[in-house]
Amino acid sequence: MAARRLIWAAVLSVGWCWAATAAGPSKPTRVPLVRTTDMDVGQTCEVELCDGSRATVKLLDLKETRDAVRGAVRRAVVTVEVNGQRTELVAATYHLPKTIAGVRIDCAVTRGYIEDSRTGNTWGLLKDARLRLWPAGSPLVAPDTFGFPLRMQLFSSDTQMANEPVFVDGGEVPGRRETYYHYGLDFGGAEGLIDVLAATHGLVVSAAGKTLPGFEDTPVAPRYDVVYLLDDRGWYYRYSHMQRIDEHIVPGVRVQRGQKIGVLGKEGGSGGWAHLHFDIKSRQPSGMWGTQAAYGFVWEAYVREYRPRVIAVARPHCLLWTGQTAVLDGRKSWSATPGRL
Numbered sequence: 048m049a050a051r052r053l054i055w056a057a058v059l060s061v062g063w064c065w066a067a068t069a070a071g072p073s074k075p076t077r078v079p080l081v082r083t084t085d086m087d088v089g090q091t092c093e094v095e096l097c098d099g100s101r102a103t104v105k106l107l108d109l110k111e112t113r114d115a116v117r118g119a120v121r122r123a124v125v126t127v128e129v130n131g132q133r134t135e136l137v138a139a140t141y142h143l144p145k146t147i148a149g150v151r152i153d154c155a156v157t158r159g160y161i162e163d164s165r166t167g168n169t170w171g172l173l174k175d176a177r178l179r180l181w182p183a184g185s186p187l188v189a190p191d192t193f194g195f196p197l198r199m200q201l202f203s204s205d206t207q208m209a210n211e212p213v214f215v216d217g218g219e220v221p222g223r224r225e226t227y228y229h230y231g232l233d234f235g236g237a238e239g240l241i242d243v244l245a246a247t248h249g250l251v252v253s254a255a256g257k258t259l260p261g262f263e264d265t266p267v268a269p270r271y272d273v274v275y276l277l278d279d280r281g282w283y284y285r286y287s288h289m290q291r292i293d294e295h296i297v298p299g300v301r302v303q304r305g306q307k308i309g310v311l312g313k314e315g316g317s318g319g320w321a322h323l324h325f326d327i328k329s330r331q332p333s334g335m336w337g338t339q340a341a342y343g344f345v346w347e348a349y350v351r352e353y354r355p356r357v358i359a360v361a362r363p364h365c366l367l368w369t370g371q372t373a374v375l376d377g378r379k380s381w382s383a384t385p386g387r388l
């Protein structure tokens with residue numbers, strides 16, 4: 048009897064092992080258009096772009112400006128040389144890539160946003176700055192693979208986008224030592240009234256706290272109000288604070304771009320604001336999982352799908368003592384008619 052039990056135990060454990068190794072993420076089948084390089088000041092590197100052309104990039108300088116109230120990074124500017132031409136880039140926080148010397152380039156994040164971050168190194172950055180490159184004229188993400196993640200005419204945020212310090216939940220109270228730099232995109236919307244859509248074709252890896260087996264070494268952190276999708280680039284899309292997740296959105300199901308997955312809400316650490324938190328995680332040059340800055344991707348998709356006449360942007364927000372002066376810079380705004388802002 049004991050021997051028979053032993054055989055059964057062996058069969059069960061072999062079966063379990065097979066199931067565990069057969070599960071988990073499959074290899075990415077699509078190469079993204081974006082190329083990423085993490086650099087220290089003084090470093091030079093050559094980057095092969097998605098069209099096979101090459102760009103030489105030098106990181107010449109990094110300047111981070113902190114506010115006087117909490118000492119959080121409010122602005123980070125890198126000076127770079129691209130194919131021999133020098134330019135400045137403001138890191139993330141509502142800035143789109145710049146075109147210079149045949150290249151589109153942005154700076155997604157810099158070291159200061161990591162150093163005193165309450166959420167740790169969510170960017171997977173171990174150097175001074177992260178630069179991302181595309182050929183001039185290239186979309187940031189292939190248009191047939193990415194869509195606006197909401198059925199909503201407004202592209203707006205009551206809360207914060209990109210690296211902007213989080214101010215909901217008392218996040219900006221003076222005296223706090225660490226800062227919660229936001230790493231995703233928050234879209235404000237009416238609770239229970241806005242459809243949340245799959246931004247990409249993908250596999251539902253996790254929904255409402257349940258996750259497929261074999262996804263331990265991934266960015267997935269299951270929660271009752273959260274859905275994770277995995278696309279064929281190997282990117283993980285997180286949707287948080289959902290009021291409802293559609294009942295057929297369960298781990299293992301495949302979804303199509305534009306398909307409804309649930310409804311916008313204010314669940315789970317939303318600070319009481321109805322919004323969708325949307326972020327993408329991918330492997331970074333450090334080998335770590337890290338945020339794939341998606342503001343430009345979403346901007347492109349929104350302009351393509353909703354054809355707005357104007358997008359007005361005067362963010363990020365400022366934090367200052369009485370008597371100080373704030374500058375809200377509207378130059379990041381956009382008009383469908385060039386020169387008519």
Ligand SMILES: [Zn+2]
Binds near residue numbers: 229231233323325
């Ligand atoms: Zn958020």
